[in-house]
Amino acid sequence: MVKIIEKESLNPTVTKMVVEHEKISKKAKAGQFIILRVDENGERIPLTIADTDEMKHTVTIIFQIVGSTTKKLNELNVGDTIYDFVGPLGKPSEIEGLKKVCVIGGGVGCAIAYPTAKALHKNGCEVTTIAGFRNKNLVILEDDFQQVSDRFIMMSDDGSVGEKGLVTDALRKLLEKETFDEVIAIGPLIMMKFVCQLTKEFNVKTVVSMNPIMIDGTGMCGGCRLSVGGKMKFACVDGPDFDGHEVDFDEAMVRNMSYRDFEHHAYEKTCNLLNQEVK
Numbered sequence: 001m002v003k004i005i006e007k008e009s010l011n012p013t014v015t016k017m018v019v020e021h022e023k024i025s026k027k028a029k030a031g032q033f034i035i036l037r038v039d040e041n042g043e044r045i046p047l048t049i050a051d052t053d054e055m056k057h058t059v060t061i062i063f064q065i066v067g068s069t070t071k072k073l074n075e076l077n078v079g080d081t082i083y084d085f086v087g088p089l090g091k092p093s094e095i096e097g098l099k100k101v102c103v104i105g106g107g108v109g110c111a112i113a114y115p116t117a118k119a120l121h122k123n124g125c126e127v128t129t130i131a132g133f134r135n136k137n138l139v140i141l142e143d144d145f146q147q148v149s150d151r152f153i154m155m156s157d158d159g160s161v162g163e164k165g166l167v168t169d170a171l172r173k174l175l176e177k178e179t180f181d182e183v184i185a186i187g188p189l190i191m192m193k194f195v196c197q198l199t200k201e202f203n204v205k206t207v208v209s210m211n212p213i214m215i216d217g218t219g220m221c222g223g224c225r226l227s228v229g230g231k232m233k234f235a236c237v238d239g240p241d242f243d244g245h246e247v248d249f250d251e252a253m254v255r256n257m258s259y260r261d262f263e264h265h266a267y268e269k270t271c272n273l274l275n276q277e278v279k
Helices: 022-027 068-075 107-122 142-148 167-175 189-201 249-257 260-278
Strands: 002-011 014-020 033-037 045-053 058-064 084-089 100-106 126-133 151-156 182-186 206-209 225-228 231-234 241-243
Touching: 002 058, 014 068, 022 045, 022 058, 022 084, 033 058, 045 084, 045 107, 058 068, 058 107, 100 107, 100 167, 100 189, 107 126, 107 142, 107 182, 107 206, 126 142, 126 167, 142 151, 151 167, 167 189, 182 189, 189 206, 189 249, 225 241, 225 249
Parallel strands: 100 126, 100 182, 126 151, 182 206
Antiparallel strands: 002 014, 014 058, 033 045, 033 084, 045 058, 206 241, 225 231
16 A cells, blocks of 8 residues: 655646656666556556656656546545555656657657656756646646656647647647757647657657556556557557657557446446435
């Protein structure tokens, strides 16, 4: 069990939690994730490690409240404990040798993009960050990105914050006048797909972080399988980072849709049970 020592609502549907875990805080690197269970009978869900503090022995996770488990997780408060918290899992992001990188985060994907941008900045890389949100009410980690970016560009669908438009609009303007060693895109599958289509035009290496359905985190269950370069890969052990120009995004989107109705029903059931407990 791990103890929750901080909890903060970043927007109406996204929460940040800081927990105590000495071993993970010392070993985790950018791009890796944990798998947790809220309670003894809970399902296992993967969450990216958003930050660590080796001196304080803490690990930060950021999650969107979309299903039963994240709803239950969000009901916990400072002083409560999470039943299982296992990691670090997955391969760390490869940042060595990179001198100039554009990091792109879309929505809650910014929580995954942030530790990578931070690690690149710490390593002496020139970091340009593009963060995209539907509107100003959904913005997260703006100040954090400002601190680890040489240049920070905010985009919003409705123009309520930053520039109006998509992350690909900002990226195209940059690629038309300068070059990057690499583009790193993390967010909704459709966003990453179009980022990769754009960077392919400019022949710029692009890495994406994939977060498909995952159960055991060891490659045994096969739930997180992806087609990359025509070959089957497992996000939990082969990733989560992959060459974006080789990922079959259409297949990944179909697989991600498979459990959407189940997830919605489970969320509603959990909400009803929690409401009954309150009464």
